[in-house]
Amino acid sequence: MTGAARTRRNAPPREKVLAAAMEMIAERGLEKLTMAALGRAVGMSSGHLLYYFRSKDELLLQTLEWSESRLGAERGRLLTRGAPARERLDAYVGLYVPDGHRDPHWTLWLEVWNRSPAAGEDARDRQAAIEGAWHRDLAALVAEGVSRGEFRPVDADRFAARLRALLDGFSIHVAIGLRGTDREQVLRHVREFLDDSLGRPEHADT
Numbered sequence: 001m002t003g004a005a006r007t008r009r010n011a012p013p014r015e016k017v018l019a020a021a022m023e024m025i026a027e028r029g030l031e032k033l034t035m036a037a038l039g040r041a042v043g044m045s046s047g048h049l050l051y052y053f054r055s056k057d058e059l060l061l062q063t064l065e066w067s068e069s070r071l072g073a074e075r076g077r078l079l080t081r082g083a084p085a086r087e088r089l090d091a092y093v094g095l096y097v098p099d100g101h102r103d104p105h106w107t108l109w110l111e112v113w114n115r116s117p118a119a120g121e122d123a124r125d126r127q128a129a130i131e132g133a134w135h136r137d138l139a140a141l142v143a144e145g146v147s148r149g150e151f152r153p154v155d156a157d158r159f160a161a162r163l164r165a166l167l168d169g170f171s172i173h174v175a176i177g178l179r180g181t182d183r184e185q186v187l188r189h190v191r192e193f194l195d196d197s198l199g200r201p202e203h204a205d206t
Helices: 003-010 014-028 035-042 046-053 056-079 085-096 104-118 121-147 156-176 183-198
Strands: none
Touching (some): 014 035, 014 046, 014 056, 035 056, 056 121, 085 121, 085 183, 104 121, 156 183
16 A cells, blocks of 8 residues: 555544644634644644645635535525524624634634735635625525515625625724724624615614
8 A cells, every 4th residue: 555545544534634723723823723733633744734735825725615614504594594684684794704803714714815816726716716605695685685675775796795895894803803893893883884775674673
């Protein structure tokens, strides 16, 4: 049996490696995530990790894709509930905005964005695919709310693009711990924006 074959046979599942990477980011910060440290956590050498992931950039992107797949499943559950469109929109916003300073998912996103200028076309296409999934779900939800008369008439695709830009800006402030900006403040700002743009939800106080 070749060395490469033995490596494949003895390696932990890919998901275990990606979960360990995310756990290290959550507990120690991105700066502590090295191939050597991750290898120790999953019982592999840094050389074996490089065999699978080729570079730290690829490891980070695959970890982001893994984390996004989990968020995507949760987003799907939230958006397919039998609830008013505005209630589901608020749930979408709640899932989008970071939990707080150094939120591991957003920490990872910021690093991947930072590395994007030097990334190849494949990496940028994969990032765009993640962004596209969030956009399509949001645009579809807004269009549904408009068609049911729950929201004011808006161009769903344009509104989704603008709302996501707003969410990205606020989310970066939360993730980096900008003073005077926390998750609850951001959620209040976004609710007010949605009230003004789409109409107040039926259950809001009059």
